[in-house]
Every structure is written in structure tokens, then in C-alpha cells.
Amino acid sequence: MLEAIVLLCVGLALLVWSADRLVYGAAALAKNFGVAPLIIGMTILAMGSSAPEMMVSATAALADKTDTAVGNVLGSNIANIALILGITAIIKPLSISSTIIRRELPIMLGVTVIAGAILWDNYLSRNEGIILAVLFGIFLIVMMKISRDSKSDPLLEEQQADIPTGVSNTKAIIWVLIGLGVLLYSSDMVVGSAVIIAKYFGMSDLVIGLTIIAVGTSLPELAASVASVFKGEDDMAVGNIIGSNIFNILAVMGIPGLLNPSALSPLAMDRDFYVMLAISILLLVMALGKRRQINRVEGGILVICFIAYQAFLFLNVAA
Secondary structure, three states: OHHHHHHHHHHHHHHHHHHHHHHHHHHHHHHHOOOOHHHHHHHHHHHHOOHHHHHHHHHHHHOOOHHHHHHHHHHHHHHHHHHHHHHHHHHOOEEOOOHHHHHHHHHHHHHHHHHHHHHOOOEEOHHHHHHHHHHHHHHHHHHHHHHHOOOOOHHHHHHHHOOOOOOOHHHHHHHHHHHHHHHHHHHHHHHHHHHHHHHHHOOOHHHHHHHHHHHHHOHHHHHHHHHHHHOOOHHHHHHHHHHHHHHHHHHHOHHHHHHOOEEOOHHHHHHHHHHHHHHHHHHHHHHOOOOOEEOHHHHHHHHHHHHHHHHHHHHOOOO
16 A cells, blocks of 8 residues: 555656656747747647646546546646645735636636536547547637737746747657656556555545546646746736646546546536536636736635545545
């Protein structure tokens, strides 16, 4: 059991590190090949924090643990808003000036509702996986169009400032290969050790995805948001979370549908979806209010919601 816990911790650390290296190399390579900074910012950088969820979702689906994959999506989205944005807002109130974020927030809520429609029958089919993949492609196109119409937006400026410069193609390719290889290895390590821990404590596949794996795969978002707020990039801190939540539903949830269509635990819809929906609505109300700011009190409320939800799950570990 101790070995499984150690492997899980090491796997999560490698997962976070390898995702960062993969994004670093891919962004540098794209820049060297003349890809517009706008496209790099709205695709590679924006999707980078969801790379751990993508790999864990694929690994779990192939291991016939689709509940874990879906739980990872729902749990990560809840953790992104309630835990990560909550902690970040406690550190420093988040002012939202980006028009892109104000447009993305309703999209995030709409995508969350789509997740409910997918989960409604407690089955994730291949057709639903295809639908999510198509919607993901449409979302990227829409966001790039919105970004082109908002050339002076603070979010775009902050994203483009994070694109690595002066990196040779050779070095970039090496980091892409290392990042991808370690990402594949560490995702398998995380899922394998999480299954052992879940069995030991009597946790269901869904709960292990909602708790330990979800929080672990959300660590890149936490690191990115805290780093952004210390640099005064409030829009980046919020934009990372909103983008990650949209990517998680459209891209990450679609992966197990494509790889391993399966029946799902009814609790994913009856309990956890509604928590994700409620937290998403709460963020929308906070962010689009008159002040356009998430203050420390609101950040504290979000963290309390997260702690209460996790406590409920651990008190009902077999569910």
C-alpha cells in the first residue's frame, strides 16, 4: 500500500513536469515554424494544462476504468474552479478585464450543460465521443475568430508573453519527445497506483477519479494560476481555468467514448455533474458581476465548497 502511495505521488509529479516540458517544446517548435503567436496561445498553451487529464483519461479508458476517466474530468473541473481559483483569489483578488474571458464564461457553462446531456443516460458512447471531438474543433475555430477580433485583449498579450523564444528546433524536438514519453509512462503509473489505493480503501473507480487523480492532474493549473497572479496576469490565471474546463469536457471526456464506450456510474450524473454545474454558475456570477472581480471572500467561499464536497466523497468512499 505504501508503495502504491509513493508511486502515485511520483507519477503525479512526473505528469506535471512532463506536461510542462511537452508544451514548452511544442510552443517553441510552432514559433520556429512561423505559426502565429495568436494560434500558439489559443491552442498549445491553452491546452497544455489539460495534457495530464488527457493522458490519464486515455490510460484509464484502455484499462476499462471509464468511470475513473469521467470522474477525472468532473473532479478536475470542480477542483479548477473551487480549489485553484479559490486559492488564487485568496492570495490576490482577481480582476477580470479580458473580453475574451467574458465571452468564454458563457461558453464554459454551455459546454457544462452538454456534459450533462452526455451523462444523462449513464452511458458514454462512441458517437458521443465523436460529437465531443467535433465540438472541440468548432470551439477552437470560434475562439481563434474571437481572438482575432480582440487583438489588444489582455489575455492574448499575457499568453504571447509566455511563448518561449530562442529555442532551437533540435532542443524543442528533444523536449517534445521527452515530455511525451514521460507523460505516457507517468499516466500509466498514476492510474495503476490509484487503482491499488482505491481497492485498499474500498473506493469506487468514480471516486478515485473525482478525488486523488482529479486534484493531482489539476496541479498544472494551480502552478500556472498562482504564477500568473504573482506576475499581475489576473486574466491569464482565470483564462487558464476556463479554457481547461472547456477542454476537459470536449476533448478529455470524448477520449474514453472513442476508446472504450462504457456504462457509467449513475452518481456521475445524479451527484457530481450537479456539483460541477453549480460551481460553474457560481464562477459566472462572481466573474461577470458589477465589479468584474473575484475577491478574497469569494475565493474563501469557493475553497469551502471544495472542502465540503471532498469531505462528502470521502465519507461515502464506496459510492
